[in-house]
Amino acid sequence: MVSNILEIEAVTVSFDGFKALNNLNFSMAEGELRVIIGPNGAGKTTFLDVITGKVQPTSGEARFKGKSLRSRSEHGIARLGIGRKFQTPRVYLNLTPRENLELCCNRNKNVLATLFKPTPTAERRTVAGLLETIGLTHKADMPAALLSHGEKQWLEIGMLVAQSPDLLLVDEPVAGLTDEETERTGDLLIALAQSHSVIVIEHDMEFVRQIARTVTVLHEGSVLCEGTMDDVQNDPRVIEVYLGEPLAEAHV
Numbered sequence: 001m002v003s004n005i006l007e008i009e010a011v012t013v014s015f016d017g018f019k020a021l022n023n024l025n026f027s028m029a030e031g032e033l034r035v036i037i038g039p040n041g042a043g044k045t046t047f048l049d050v051i052t053g054k055v056q057p058t059s060g061e062a063r064f065k066g067k068s069l070r071s072r073s074e075h076g077i078a079r080l081g082i083g084r085k086f087q088t089p090r091v092y093l094n095l096t097p098r099e100n101l102e103l104c105c106n107r108n109k110n111v112l113a114t115l116f117k118p119t120p121t122a123e124r125r126t127v128a129g130l131l132e133t134i135g136l137t138h139k140a141d142m143p144a145a146l147l148s149h150g151e152k153q154w155l156e157i158g159m160l161v162a163q164s165p166d167l168l169l170v171d172e173p174v175a176g177l178t179d180e181e182t183e184r185t186g187d188l189l190i191a192l193a194q195s196h197s198v199i200v201i202e203h204d205m206e207f208v209r210q211i212a213r214t215v216t217v218l219h220e221g222s223v224l225c226e227g228t229m230d231d232v233q234n235d236p237r238v239i240e241v242y243l244g245e246p247l248a249e250a251h252v
Helices: 044-052 074-080 097-105 111-116 121-133 149-162 179-192 205-211 229-233 236-241
Strands: 004-015 018-029 033-037 059-064 082-085 167-171 197-201 214-219 222-227
Touching: 004 044, 004 197, 018 044, 018 197, 018 222, 033 044, 033 205, 044 059, 044 074, 044 082, 044 167, 044 197, 074 082, 082 149, 097 121, 097 149, 121 149, 121 179, 149 167, 149 179, 179 197, 179 205, 214 229, 214 236, 222 229, 222 236
Parallel strands: 033 197, 033 214, 082 167, 167 197
Antiparallel strands: 004 018, 004 059, 214 222
């Protein structure tokens, strides 16, 4: 029986009376790839903030592998096995992709140690495998500043995976990418979902259709509906939220 890796139970987050999340209930199974969509202001970012400890719930409970996340630090939650990729790539531009990945493979290592101490053999193999996974083997030793926007996104995803999280939180990974980069990003996330639980927040509906198994729609801080992409597109509540605009064309 597959157990739930993440459970959000009746979580409300209020900012000066405004409920960014409103009695939100959500769960996902271990090994699942889940896509979260919703209009601007639906609570998607706050949802990730609660999971990672950046924001504490006003009420309710978030649990990861059965452990409460309440009052844990962001650092402590990361060590439990939750990794987050933000919208804008956060990579060391003056280091190479290989050095970026080496730095993330060993959390006790600093930049100077990465540059001036030999990398253990096992770690080199891990980094080589990650470079292959993210498609950057041929650019492994050039400064990351010279990578395209899409390649920086893949590098940051690789850096996240290097930290060995069980749950990957990926926020708008294809914003600003070319069609080819978008498709490759989808393939990468699908591949990573073979060995990780993954939550993706995204606006691009064609990309959502490429990767989605189950889609959760947030609206006004609560779950509006869940299901396959076809289920969601044809749900009268979703259509009403988007004022009759076809979901494939809507900016969500």
